[in-house]
Structures are given as C-alpha cells and as structure tokens.
Amino acid sequence: MRFDQRLADKLDAKMLTQLLPEDAVNSLGRWLADPERGRRYRNGSAAHAIAYSPSSWMDVAPWPNAFGDRASVASAHVSRADVLAAVRAADQSQSWGEAFVATQVWGYGLTGYGPYRTGQVVAQPGAEEAFAEAVSLLTDEGASAAYERLQVLDGLGPAFLTKFLYFAGQALLGVKGPRPLILDSVLAEVLRRHATKTGFVAGYEWAAVIANRIWRGSNWTSHRYHIYLQWMYAASEQLTAALIDWPAAPDVLELALFSAAWHPA
16 A cells, blocks of 8 residues: 555544543553552653763863763763753753763663763764754744754654753743644554554544554654644643543653553543
8 A cells, every 4th residue: 555645644543533542641640640650740741850971972072061070970860850850041042062971871761872872863963053043943833844854863763852852842931833742653552552542533544654654663754743743742742631630731641652541442
C-alpha cells in the first residue's frame, strides 16, 4: 500500500476527536496517585531529575554556568527545574549554546556518547545562530517553524532538538501557539499503537500501515510534530476535566507516557 496523505489526515482527525479511551484515563490516574511513580508530579514535572557524570562533559563548550564546576563532583543529578533555570540564565546572556548544552545533559544523562554528540552539534558552523533563530521562531511563528529550523543541524535528531525547544518554550514569556513538548521514539510508539487501534475501531482497515508510517520511530516532519502537540494538549485537557486531580500541564502527560503509565492495546 502506497502512502496517502489523505488517509493520514483522516486518521489524525479521528484521533483528535476521540483522544484517550477510558482505560487510558484510569491508568494515568493510577500513575499520578502512585507514591512510587507519579505522585511527585501532581504539581508539575519540575522535580523530574536525571543522573549524569559531570566529568564526562569536560570537553563540551560552552558549559552552562548554572551547572557549576564539572570537576568538583563525580556524579550529580539535574532536574527539569535546574535545566529551566540554566536556560533562563542563558536567555539573559543570549548564549543559546549554553542553553542547548544544558538540555542535552539532562536528555542524555549517563549515556556515554551524549557528550560527544552534543559537542559535535555545538561545534558546527552556524549552530549558535540556529539555536537563536529557533527561539525567535518560537515567539513569532510557533513550534513547528522552530522545529524545522533545527533540523538542518547534523547529528541533532528530533528527540533531542525537541528537548531544547521544550525548555526554551518554558523559559520564554511568550510563544505563538502551544508550547513545545518532547517527542521521542517512546512517545511516538504510544501514539502509533493508539492511532492503529483508533483506526481499526473506526473501520479503517489501512490504519496500521498509515500509523506505522506517520508515527515511525524517528525523523518526524514538522507537520507530525504539530499534530503531536495538538493531541497532547487536547488529551491533557481531557485528563484535567476527568476529576483525577490531573495538573493542567501537558508536559506531565509527556512524562507519564514516557514512563509507561499507559500501554495502548
């Protein structure tokens, strides 16, 4: 079966009208209530922290001043709140390279190749300009335009460029349209499985083929990122209205789905 954008649009429209099924709402509510899982995020995702080894980042520049001396400790944790503070500081100094590195430290954590890949991205000619222009586009045109701007950087895939956009969007006073969220292969798999089931229930015998294409594991288009944000924001509003004490914060849904709080059939 050849890819047909009209079928993809039809499947997207169905997902955007049906959102989360009852079992998903119940599963996400249990995750939020569980003291070992989601309860710490009832007021937002700021406390979500990742372990990393500061010394492994010694050769990466520019280094965010807010993260301190890399040689002073053998191991550390960095939270979303810590990254946001570093990005806000970089915004004041207009050093978006520092902001980018801060988001990648959090994103890669203890992954051994994280410092190397981050260093390769920031060392590219025009990288600082690309970060700054993406931030400007967030304000003027929205997340999809900023996403497209960063796709030109070698070695920077959607999973990590959306981490930068997410924190930049949180730091900025004004963003046109929905603020960015992180999209990676884990989130895409959840949407792929959900889209397939939604399509089958609607009688779309082609749903699996189309869902596998549009919600593939990487290299999503800016249009796909736009659909993702639409769905995530609408689903978050659905949860907030479902009387399960869900916070009005779409990034908590992103964190919950990444944490396997719901497994679509």
